[in-house]
Amino acid sequence: MTEPFVVEVWGKPAGVVLREGNAFRFHAITQPFFVLDGAQFTTLGHARLAAARLEFDRGHDPGDHGGADHNREAGRSLGRASHWASNLPL
Numbered sequence: 001m002t003e004p005f006v007v008e009v010w011g012k013p014a015g016v017v018l019r020e021g022n023a024f025r026f027h028a029i030t031q032p033f034f035v036l037d038g039a040q041f042t043t044l045g046h047a048r049l050a051a052a053r054l055e056f057d058r059g060h061d062p063g064d065h066g067g068a069d070h071n072r073e074a075g076r077s078l079g080r081a082s083h084w085a086s087n088l089p090l
Helices: 044-058 080-086
Strands: 005-009 012-020 023-028
Touching: 005 044, 012 044, 023 044
Parallel strands: none
Antiparallel strands: 005 012, 012 023
């Protein structure tokens, strides 16, 4: 059995990722990450980004284009979450 990797998004537990052959399988432990439960990813980083994206999309209204972000398309950027997750060791 491989060592599990705990995935956190902004300090909140999202799930556990286990290596299965050449892939990584996500096992959700809380909402809203149950939609990713059982999903397979090519890298641990992709699993982390999917969880971060899900949390980011949940916290933002896709129709809200006001404020400083009025030039960005909704759901296209993970902002600091993407940068943070991409700098984590795999």
